[in-house]
Amino acid sequence: MTIELRKENCALIVVDMQNGFIDGKGSMAQLGFDWEKLAVASPGVQRLVAGARKADVSVFWTRYVYEPDFRDGGVQMEEIMPGLKEVNLCVAGTWDAEIHPDMKPEDSDIIIDKNRPSSFYATRLESYLRSQQIENVVVCGVTTNICVETTVRDASQRDFRTFVVRDAVGEVDDFRGETSLKAMEYLFARVMNVNDVLDEWGVELSNTA
Amino acid sequence: MTMELGRDKTALVVVDMQNSYCRSGGRIEKLGFPYEKLAAAEPGCKRMVAAARQADVPVIYTQYVYQSDFKDGGFIVNEIMPGLKDVGLCELGSWDAEIIDSLTPEPGDMVVQKNRPSAFYSTQLESVLAAMKIRSLVFCGVTTNMCVETTVRDASQRDFRCFVVSDAVGEVDDDRAEVALITMGFFFGRVLTGDEVLESWKVELSNVA
Numbered sequence A: 001m002t003i004e005l006r007k008e009n010c011a012l013i014v015v016d017m018q019n020g021f022i023d024g025k026g027s028m029a030q031l032g033f034d035w036e037k038l039a040v041a042s043p044g045v046q047r048l049v050a051g052a053r054k055a056d057v058s059v060f061w062t063r064y065v066y067e068p069d070f071r072d073g074g075v076q077m078e079e080i081m082p083g084l085k086e087v088n089l090c091v092a093g094t095w096d097a098e099i100h101p102d103m104k105p106e107d108s109d110i111i112i113d114k115n116r117p118s119s120f121y122a123t124r125l126e127s128y129l130r131s132q133q134i135e136n137v138v139v140c141g142v143t144t145n146i147c148v149e150t151t152v153r154d155a156s157q158r159d160f161r162t163f164v165v166r167d168a169v170g171e172v173d174d175f176r177g178e179t180s181l182k183a184m185e186y187l188f189a190r191v192m193n194v195n196d197v198l199d200e201w202g203v204e205l206s207n208t209a
Numbered sequence B: 001m002t003m004e005l006g007r008d009k010t011a012l013v014v015v016d017m018q019n020s021y022c023r024s025g026g027r028i029e030k031l032g033f034p035y036e037k038l039a040a041a042e043p044g045c046k047r048m049v050a051a052a053r054q055a056d057v058p059v060i061y062t063q064y065v066y067q068s069d070f071k072d073g074g075f076i077v078n079e080i081m082p083g084l085k086d087v088g089l090c091e092l093g094s095w096d097a098e099i100i101d102s103l104t105p106e107p108g109d110m111v112v113q114k115n116r117p118s119a120f121y122s123t124q125l126e127s128v129l130a131a132m133k134i135r136s137l138v139f140c141g142v143t144t145n146m147c148v149e150t151t152v153r154d155a156s157q158r159d160f161r162c163f164v165v166s167d168a169v170g171e172v173d174d175d176r177a178e179v180a181l182i183t184m185g186f187f188f189g190r191v192l193t194g195d196e197v198l199e200s201w202k203v204e205l206s207n208v209a
Helices: A041-055 A072-082 A125-131 A144-157 A172-186 A194-201 B042-055 B074-080 B081-087 B123-132 B144-156 B175-190 B193-202
Strands: A010-015 A058-064 A108-113 A134-140 A159-171 A190-192 B010-015 B061-066 B109-115 B135-143 B161-170 B191-192
Touching: A010 A041, A010 A144, A041 A058, A041 A134, A041 A159, A041 A194, A058 A125, A058 A144, A072 B144, A072 B161, A072 B175, A108 A125, A134 A144, A144 A159, A144 A172, A144 B074, A144 B144, A144 B175, A159 A172, A159 A194, A159 B074, A172 A190, A172 B144, A172 B175, A190 A194, B010 B042, B010 B144, B042 B061, B042 B135, B042 B161, B042 B193, B061 B123, B061 B144, B074 B081, B109 B123, B135 B144, B144 B161, B144 B175, B161 B175, B161 B193, B175 B191, B191 B193
Parallel strands: A010 A058, A010 A134, A058 A108, A134 A159, A159 A190, B010 B061, B010 B135, B061 B109, B135 B161, B161 B191
Antiparallel strands: none
């Protein structure tokens, strides 16, 4: 039994496609992570966004954003990965925190700032989705195993029908990336390709790449 | 710098050690999963509970429970894994939903019932932890990649210091089990052994098996 995706009551959630993650000068690259494995998500994300525009699917962008002194960093910043603080990951108002210029959000899109992996925890996302009677969410962006997966787990257990797009996500570690998709498929989401999403939304893109 | 575990403001969380997951005749076995890999967490969990009692660390149990007609099943039960409904996983009041007899909670232990993977979503857990001024949580139970990990992700981003006991958890799939521990250690907490927990709590157990 396939979990069917429809364009009605559907939103696209683009997770953390920021300079800090997908640019070679960003803070993830500075920490020594293979940023190119995150940047691979970019063409797929752009096609999904173009498809969503055509299908009248609302587009939500999340941004990881911290206060300049990381007073909102909590246990994850202080005790688990303090390196993120040293490279000033995604500090409010900096280039690092900006959505990458290839992404091109539009004015009518909703931007959700967050300071934790889940796009649902302590943000306005859920109330926006409920207000618009969104029942289906398509999730893409970075990183697969951390912010995408935490968001997908939260969406699914809040009973949004949840879809993850395997060629529009990226993770610095291959084993974590692949197994993350397996875990999401196991209990939280249907895993699809960009082409499946466009087909099921009933849109064709001429040449958007 | 390592995140240190102590006894102060610390609780032990025993996740979903129920007949369904850990016993022959349980619904997980009926679904064709190797329940033995989940039952493997039992000795470790017993040891952690005995240690917590000796260290005066409160013990909290979680219990996966569905209404008998699964009206609270939602997306996960209805669309992702309908088999759970077919076999009647963890139905309210059933033997399947009971915590295994070797880990029966004592009077005064808190039992958190939940119908989603996270023990934080739509439960009383967070308010109880806040009232008790708990800041650190030690996790054991099943399954590593599903309910343990979803709960740890939620606990960590709520700024609880999370410790996962590698030899007191269980998962049906080896790759997912391995990545779950890597992921939790990467960004959500610290993974340690039962021996390390005993050392941190300064307790010695004679013969608990």
